[in-house]
Amino acid sequence: MPLARLIPCLDVAHGRVVKGVSFVGLRDVGDPVELAAFYARGGADELVFLDIAATPTEAEIMVDVVTAVADALDIPFTVGGGVRSVQDASRIIEAGADRVSVNSAALASPGLITQIAERFGSQAVVVAIDSGADLVHTHGGRVATKVATVPWAREVAERGAGEILLTSIERDGHREGYDLDLTRRVREAVAIPVIASGGAGNARHVAEALAVADAALVASIVHENPAGLPGLRAEIQGLGVALRPVRRSHD
């Protein structure tokens, strides 16, 4: 089994990182390339970029961001938000992203999951599931659907998804820990890896999530102090979770 992964998530709008990145050591905290490279040096195992504006004009900007990130980054990254067709996915993967994440579009037309998987392989398709009260939500978690979370997770796996990015809407932003029960139930229902998301407040929370998931998404806990990432990793490892040994980069 691969080592557990710690995955910082960067929200991007209009080509800029938004939401709560604070650090004096960065020349430009809004620059996705600089922040991504900083996290890579700090030991991030992967990165996720979510285009939270995701309008048609935004898609063009996002492709430029992906190209610049791919030039600078030597770890894998996933791009989500606004991926509605195989063409959207192709543009992002051809610009250098390793994987795309689909959410609302997969609910609207589940065949999209299979189409992307057939073209680029299952490993290139992440399905993001925002779950509240065991129901799948859309529109950034604001709109509840009638689709139940666990059966949907099973369906996306059958359709060729390579990984599930599972966010608990109730826990997201509260920093009181991940929804371990939800994560466990979803992971037991599928044979693909699952990324836990929503609720990290400290290293113990992340370690608990990594005991029931294959990877943990982190946002504010690292954005508040990007330079603290190596320390966070060390704390998580101190709690008994094996993470990859990170070597110093050459520069």
Next chain:
Amino acid sequence: MSTALVVDYGAGNTHSVRAALARLGWQSVVSADPGEVARAERVILPGVGSARSAMEHLSQTGVASALADRVRVEAPVLGICLGLQLALESSEEDGGVDGLGLVAGTVERLRAGRVPRLGWEVVEPWGEAYYFAHSYAAVTAFATAHADGAVAAVRHGSFLGVQFHPEKSGPAGLDFLASCLSRD
């Protein structure tokens, strides 16, 4: 400045491999021209996509035979991920696909753990962690390294294949690429 040729087979993510080469001071070209593949100083067969469409593309363009010719005259070829798997004789993927046959062996679907296998694994006997993202793996007598029971590297003549992505494996991956490019 030295130049490496990255084989284009229509679905590959050639961008990341080229970015890694640039970091090492190598120029690169993307090509599906058999003559260029034959003449290139270094050839890299990258890996994203499905085995069937990759093989169809390589056969139609004539790159499949150019790669076989290279290996016959002991010119270096590096296969990455699917690029390693394509080098074997056949794959279970897509209901069964004939490979390039550069190395004796087959490709089988992973049967242990969660599939796709995604993430960092320590490769033995090298003792370094590299990034893997795959659902199939090589089964061959020419394996030179493993990660958690699956083949991580294959060497046969001038062909070297790795299941992991050195271009996505941080400083360790870059070191690995540098050592591949520096060998004769």
